[in-house]
Amino acid sequence: MASNNDVFQNPLNSRYCSIEMKYLFSPRNRFSTWRQLWVYLAESERSLGIDVSDVGLAQMKEHIRIEDDEFETAAIEEKRRRHDVMAHVHTYGLKAPAAAGKIHFGATSCYVTDNADLIFLRDALNLILPKLAGVVQRLSKFAIAYRDLPCLGYTHGQPAQLVTVGKRASLWITDLLDDLHNLEYVRERLLSKFRGVKGATGTQASFLEIFKGDHDKVKSLDKLVTEAAGFHAAEISTSQTYSRKIDTDVVHALSSFGSTCERTGGDIRHLAMFKELEEPFEADQIGSSAMAYKRNPMRSERLCSLGRKLRNFSADAEQTYASQWLERSLDDSAIRRIVLPESFLCADACLILLNNVSSGMVVNKAVIQHRIDQELPFMATENVIMAMGELGYSRQEVHEEIRVLSHQAGAVVKQEGKPNDLLDRIRATKYFQPIIPELQALIDPAAFTGRSAQIVQELVETKVAAALEKYAGVLASVKDAELNV
Template identity: 25%
Template sequence: MIARYSRPEMTAIWEEKTKLDHWLEIEVLAVEGMAKIGQIPAADAKTVRAKATYRAAQVHENEKRTNHDVLAFLEEVAHHVGPAGRWIHQGLTSSDLLDTTLALQLVAAADILLADLKSLRKTVAAKAKKYALVPMIGRSHGIHAEPLTYGLKLALMYDEFGRSITRLQEARAQIAVGKLSGAVGTHAHLDPRVETYVCKKLKLKAADLSTQTLQRDRHAHFMTTLALIASSVDRWATEFRHLQRTEVLEVEEYFAPGQKGSSAMPHKRNPITGEKLSGLSRLIRGHAVAALENVALWHERDISHSSVERIIFPDATIALDYMLVLLDKMIERQIVYPENMKRNMELTKGLYGSQSILLALTDKGAARRDAYEAVQSAAMDCWRTQEPFIGHVKKSATIAKYLSPKEIEIACSPAKHFRHVKSTFKKLGITK
């Protein structure tokens, strides 16, 4: 991922030094595991622990000759260890290092993303409480429907990202698996107890069964989880972008002093943060497709997944980390315009009360079809004349048979739409 969309903590997980350090620790732990079960001398294991190291530059030089990154690394480590180095990589295959290291990297990435999500939800909850009873119009198909509150809209966002946490925790559990089982996964040359020992030390679960690799359904699950979280980010970025449109302007991204919106039009205040979030989400969804393509490997392993994973996992985790932190900041600094919400709610002259009148009529005994047609007729007159809906309702002879003017006024009040806000917040765990 380019530096523009990267944060240092997540980027560090994917640096070469981190990878090679993991490789070294896995190899040393495997030697110690063999010593622990009496397979090799304990003194040799101590020597390996004391002397095992590498020079990244020499690893690169070795790889020019070997055209194999793991062998290049092993040659360099063995050079430093001496005779005891013969036990390094004993009974292992390259994927034992690669897949176990990838598991460690993805677990570390998941932990950062989980922290990001929890921080985001905390910010959203605070905003939801602040605007719990600020009314606005709800929209279906982009058209005014019935009132809700801005706090309820944000509570929905809070709930959605709660599911993101649940999914990512599950994906983390499925990916937190290592393997040291050899060339086709049979432990033919390395006791399974060594695998168990190494994985326990690394806080991973040893795979119950593997081939030369861990199966890629695990990795596809992880990546599709990231894509789903990114899609939730996109969903809310899109929501706020729509609410910032000039003719709506119910919320707005923070616009800093000195910030510019356009090279040509000095008046512009564009929702660039939301647009950036929507764009990056497309990248992550695309990477999810690549991860799904990696599931179908040949027999016990081919290498077709490797080049893909070197790109998609760093890119997706770094990008999503950036996105979640950016969305968190966007919500925290978001400007809300309650007066515009109220203005927009009244644009349709009270048409949001149509269902309330319909139900009031059926409660009084009117046939639903007759009631619907009477209310729709009043609504169409309101659309046509741009006069208040309640006036057309009161003029309807059909409606007047069932409802008094006072009952009509009560039915058209928006108050009923807000009566369950407190209990909804309580159900979601958003409390004062």
């Protein structure tokens, strides 16, 4: 017998994801959910006049959770019949013999497979959303704590006007709030798009037959099953399956979140490269097997890697929807078995990483100040020009004087590797003596960050507060995530 160590293990399952998300898409939960759906169907049909015995229904309810020994029974039957749903109808019937004739009564396979998938999508979104809210909460605390700390901004990868550490984090928060909104939106729409009981081609013909042509009873059955499953409403018109457009919309929202993960992780990696910001680094952690001094941003690199994978699931979902034929084709089955679970597992892994990183980011203030000192004198030249202009000096003359000194200081920095001495050159130049008393004030970093601190405060007090209000109960108990590897 081969052990798990002898066969491929999906790293999402073996390395990166939470227990609760792995269970949600597990075989036990899948087939137990099928059984629960068969109970909903039998109960609802019984309430509308179909003969389902008390004993049979009790047996069905007693064995909703599929046990370990039943998996082998179902596997043998599926190999024989080449039909997974019928294999499980047979297996369930062995546990509920008094109801064997009423399990799956009037239904097609997609009654359980598709309705179960919609339940999994809903429940997976319910797991994802509080975790995402927790990340927004952590990053907001970080942004508030560093809303006043000036740092270099970067445009085109080059030093630009100063921002603050908190203001930069507010960019990540803003995008994550959009992801939170997108995922909440698709979850809310999902609750009104249950497949319900629609029959082999979406016409409900089999149910109309068992209810002797009573359209109202067929509609009532659809409504009863839908409400039992915890959905607001069923889609009015489906084919044999629910529209794979639903998968597309859900995976789009997850993929969009994936792009946020890669973008945010990339920012953290760049800042780690500059030594301005570091992700958590544990006491015994090894950054490199060869270079013992290194502190590689492995969490953010993994975040970028998984985020990249997540955003690429979108194309799979789109192409699967577009390739469906008429009332259905089965070329969607195998790919959906991969895409739907893995997209949520991937998102779950990204959220664990984001939680972990945002819970312990290290801000290297001395490095940040050093980088400011290297660049700020050049940025302050405009303030010097304006100050001289207010004293009546020609802007053109001042510009030329400062241009010459700036190029001299730039050569010292670039060609000699020495500190930026532009301010010393200004102080030593007679032309600029009228503004020397106020020169230090003209280069105060805080004067170059604009409304950064106020923007962070406003964002957190308005948009973040409103978005997180509904998660207040769960956020109070959210813990810092630990990585398995």
